[in-house]
Amino acid sequence: MQKLRICVIDLVAKAPTKRFWGRVMNANYASIMPQIVSLWCEQEGHDVTYICYTGAEFETLLEEIPEKLDVAFIGAFSQAGQLSYALSNFLRSRGAVTVLGGPHARCYPQDAQKYFDYVLGFTDKSIIRDVLQDCSQHRPLGIRLSAEQQPSDLPGVQERWKFVSKALEKAPLIKIVGMMGSVGCPYTCSFCIDAEIPYQQLSFDVMKEDLRFLRTKFKRPRVGWHDPNFGVRFDDYMDAIEEAIPPDSIDFIAESSLALLSEPHLKRLKKNGFKAILPGIESWYDMGNKSKTGGKQGLEKVRQVSEHINMVLRYIPYLQANFVFGLELDEGPEPFELTKRFIDMTPGAFPAYSLLTSFGQAAPLNIGYQRENRVVPFPFHFMNNNHVMNVKPTHYTLPEFFRNLVDVTSHSFSWPIIAKRFKAVKGPIPKWMNVLRAVSSEGFGRIKYHTGLLHMLETNSEVRRYWEGESQEIPSFYTDWIERDLGPLWQWLPEGALYHDPNAHLREESEQLLDIQA
Numbered sequence: 443m444q445k446l447r448i449c450v451i452d453l454v455a456k457a458p459t460k461r462f463w464g465r466v467m468n469a470n471y472a473s474i475m476p477q478i479v480s481l482w483c484e485q486e487g488h489d490v491t492y493i494c495y496t497g498a499e500f501e502t503l504l505e506e507i508p509e510k511l512d513v514a515f516i517g518a519f520s521q522a523g524q525l526s527y528a529l530s531n532f533l534r535s536r537g538a539v540t541v542l543g544g545p546h547a548r549c550y551p552q553d554a555q556k557y558f559d560y561v562l563g564f565t566d567k568s569i570i571r572d573v574l575q576d577c578s579q580h581r582p583l584g585i586r587l588s589a590e591q592q593p594s595d596l597p598g599v600q601e602r603w604k605f606v607s608k609a610l611e612k613a614p615l616i617k618i619v620g621m622m623g624s625v626g627c628p629y630t631c632s633f634c635i636d637a638e639i640p641y642q643q644l645s646f647d648v649m650k651e652d653l654r655f656l657r658t659k660f661k662r663p664r665v666g667w668h669d670p671n672f673g674v675r676f677d678d679y680m681d682a683i684e685e686a687i688p689p690d691s692i693d694f695i696a697e698s699s700l701a702l703l704s705e706p707h708l709k710r711l712k713k714n715g716f717k718a719i720l721p722g723i724e725s726w727y728d729m730g731n732k733s734k735t736g737g738k739q740g741l742e743k744v745r746q747v748s749e750h751i752n753m754v755l756r757y758i759p760y761l762q763a764n765f766v767f768g769l770e771l772d773e774g775p776e777p778f779e780l781t782k783r784f785i786d787m788t789p790g791a792f793p794a795y796s797l798l799t800s801f802g803q804a805a806p807l808n809i810g811y812q813r814e815n816r817v818v819p820f821p822f823h824f825m826n827n828n829h830v831m832n833v834k835p836t837h838y839t840l841p842e843f844f845r846n847l848v849d850v851t852s853h854s855f856s857w858p859i860i861a862k863r864f865k866a867v868k869g870p871i872p873k874w875m876n877v878l879r880a881v882s883s884e885g886f887g888r889i890k891y892h893t894g895l896l897h898m899l900e901t902n903s904e905v906r907r908y909w910e911g912e913s914q915e916i917p918s919f920y921t922d923w924i925e926r927d928l929g930p931l932w933q934w935l936p937e938g939a940l941y942h943d944p945n946a947h948l949r950e951e952s953e954q955l956l957d958i959q960a
């Protein structure tokens with residue numbers, strides 16, 4: 443087979459950023475799969491350039507991409523959807539065949555195939571091999587390929603080190619290495635992309651090797667686990683860590699459900715160096731099995747979760763509590779008021795608020811929203827769980843919803859609460875990290891943005907009609923924003939690429955059903 447010139451681009455950022463947080467942290471959010479795809483392409487004998495785009499000027503990105511390319515693999519979240527389309531168009535104009543993988547490809551394959559030659563779902567080595575062997579243009583509609591399931595094994599850090607270290611060159615202060623011990627999840631939260639994906643453990647031997655290896659590369663490594671739900675096979679994980687490295691010799695960060703964070707587990711996590719944990723509380727009315735609160739709801743659940751999180755904070759110095767607003771059971775000011783109570787009762791937790799977002803065909807709930815015609819086709823560029831909420835709420839008018847959201851956010855990031863949070867956590871890094879996040883885009887920035895949005899919803903009929911799904915015309919406020927963000931790549935955004943069919947998944951399912959019946 444001919445040796446191909448391949449570029450793999452991980453779009454960690456969707457636009458250039460000058461923000462301090464982005465500059466310091468973006469490279470630490472590098473995805474693992476683009477590094478693995480780079481490795482697999484090399485193992486197939488091809489020349490590979492791997493780029494982790496963290497938000498330097500686009501000119502720099504375009505300079506980094508080799509001029510002569512046969513294939514470009516792009517990994518993107520939906521918020522980088524428009525950027526990925528423009529980049530694909532630009533690279534196709536230079537003669538490259540383009541391939542999209544990652545969350546956007548998994549959630550919106552029907553849309554992405556209009557702009558890419560290949561759109562990949564679950565990806566294993568044999569899918570990559572198929573692409574490289576075929577390696578041809580598929581236009582106007584790209585082809586969709588997917589393995590039957592998530593891969594049962596993936597190369598570890600040591601094997602992909604060349605690419606890991608290239609991404610980390612862009613992390614000036616703090617360097618966090620992404621690792622993954624499992625894919626899928628045994629829980630079935632209906633809003634989640636992993637609700638129907640079976641839990642699969644990856645190799646403990648590879649994990650142990652990687653942990654030992656990292657200690658040869660850093661004095662004190664920092665590892666961020668990308669497992670959708672860390673620690674499902676808790677004892678096996680901890681045994682593996684304890685066998686591989688001395689206690690508390692690596693700082694670990696993980697997303698884990700509260701159900702897994704019992705006191706004995708926390709003792710072991712502490713002993714093994716876990717420094718930050720990100721449990722999902724999601725809702726005061728639902729997801730009881732995930733937070734181990736069973737059928738408890740409302741204030742009763744607030745009390746129980748608060749107690750639990752205060753206990754977690756006695757063992758783990760940093761905790762981010764994740765919430766989703768806009769879920770079906772939410773009604774009136776109560777969910778927001780309960781969250782404020784939680785903030786008061788749990789001063790050490792850093793709250794992260796997501797707006798209910800239906801990412802195409804990701805979650806089981808989504809098809810229901812499409813059937814009810816409730817999904818608003820906001821340009822992907824804003825689909826990051828906080829710029830827009832693309833499901834029309836059942837129990838709120840939009841101004842009512844955002845008034846409540848501004849209220850809870852203002853409370854959570856008010857100076858008295860910031861001071862209380864500062865006092866409540868131990869250690870200078872967690873203390874100042876919370877302050878920095880509160881005064882930057884996640885706290886003050888969010889209050890400003892949502893207050894502005896509320897004002898627009900109340901006064902600007904163009905924006906309001908669009909949010910209500912009554913107009914398909916994207917307000918200039920949003921198109922100008924994308925144009926600004928894409929800079930020189932704006933001219934490469936294909937015609938029609940700002941729009942997508944919000945019901946594409948439903949349409950496809952209905953067509954398949956008709957085919958079966960015919």
Ligand code: B12
Binds near residue numbers: 454516566667669
């Ligand atoms: C770990 C994680 C993170 C980590 C690490 C992110 C990273 N860069 O990988 C952190 C905490 C940084 C993060 C941040 C965010 N995340 Co996140 N995250 C996840 C999580 C929990 C697991 C993803 C994972 O690694 N799965 C395991 C891998 C093996 O599976 P996979 O992702 O499906 O990948 C398979 C294929 O898609 C393919 N593939 C993946 N990448 C690529 C790349 C190429 C080139 C190719 C060819 C193939 C390929 O191969 C894999 C094997 O089959 C998922 C939820 C979930 N339960 O899956 C959300 C999820 C991916 N995140 C999501 C979101 C929205 C975000 C944020 C925008 C949140 C925010 N408001 O800040 C940010 C955006 C970050 C960014 N760079 O843009 C959404 C994405 C939806 C979408 N369509 O965009 C998800 C699905 C959660 C959800 N809301 O449903 N996230």
Ligand code: SF4
Binds near residue numbers: 627637
């Ligand atoms: S516990 Fe987390 S990863 Fe698992 S299904 Fe629920 S939201 Fe998804």
